[in-house]
Amino acid sequence: MTACVCNAGYAGPAGGPCSVCEAGKFTPPHATGTCADCAEGTYSAAAGATECSLCPSNAHSPTGSSTVLACQCNSGYSGPDGGPCAEVQTTTHAAPATTPGPALAVGGGGGSSGSGGGGVVLWNETIAELFPACAETRYRKISSLTIASKK
Numbered sequence: 001m002t003a004c005v006c007n008a009g010y011a012g013p014a015g016g017p018c019s020v021c022e023a024g025k026f027t028p029p030h031a032t033g034t035c036a037d038c039a040e041g042t043y044s045a046a047a048g049a050t051e052c053s054l055c056p057s058n059a060h061s062p063t064g065s066s067t068v069l070a071c072q073c074n075s076g077y078s079g080p081d082g083g084p085c086a087e088v089q090t091t092t093h094a095a096p097a098t099t100p101g102p103a104l105a106v107g108g109g110g111g112s113s114g115s116g117g118g119g120v121v122l123w124n125e126t127i128a129e130l131f132p133a134c135a136e137t138r139y140r141k142i143s144s145l146t147i148a149s150k151k
Contacts, residue, residue, distance in 0.1 A: 009048035011035045020048045024066030037064035043071065058085040 006018035008029040021027055021035035026049040038044050038052035043065035045053075055061050055071030059079075062070065073085035 005030070005032050008050040022047050022066070023049070024064040026050060026052050038066075039063060041071075043068055056082070056084055058087070 003014045005014050006012045006027070008027055008031070010018040010020050011027050011032075011034045012018040014032055019035075021044075023045055024043065025035035025037055026044050027033075027035050028050055038049075038061075040063050041055050041060050042052035043055065043061050044051075045067055053068070055068070056079075058074050058077040059071040059082075060074055061072070065071070068082035071082050073079050076088055077085035078088050079085040
């Protein structure tokens with residue numbers, strides 16, 4: 001007498017009743033006993049699976065996954081559950097160049113030009129609003145500035 005074993009995708013004792021493996025589980029050909037869970041990173045969507053399918057590249061799934069939707073993109077990758085995962089592009093954005101508004105010129109003795117003469121300090125309007133003392137009448141608004149050096 002020959003002992004019977006369950007077909008692949010089914011599980012049960014040799015010679016005994018065989019049950020189909022549910023989705024998320026499998027039995028390979030010539031296996032006996034019980035259905036095994038699909039490993040992490042794999043899934044089986046149909047009952048009676050003989051193997052589990054791999055998740056898409058750069059995705060993972062928990063043990064025993066029964067749908068491709070259980071496959072989620074790995075860290076650093078983005079895409080729909082079960083779909084293709086693309087590497088997330090990280091970009092460094094430089095602060096946008098700003099054009100300063102009209103400036104205020106500060107004149108007078110003892111400036112910061114290093115030449116001993118009246119140095120010039122530029123303030124944009126926002127700074128003048130933040131520091132009202134700088135908006136006193138001894139400062140005047142200019143639209144451009146030319147600095148001439150002493151020779």
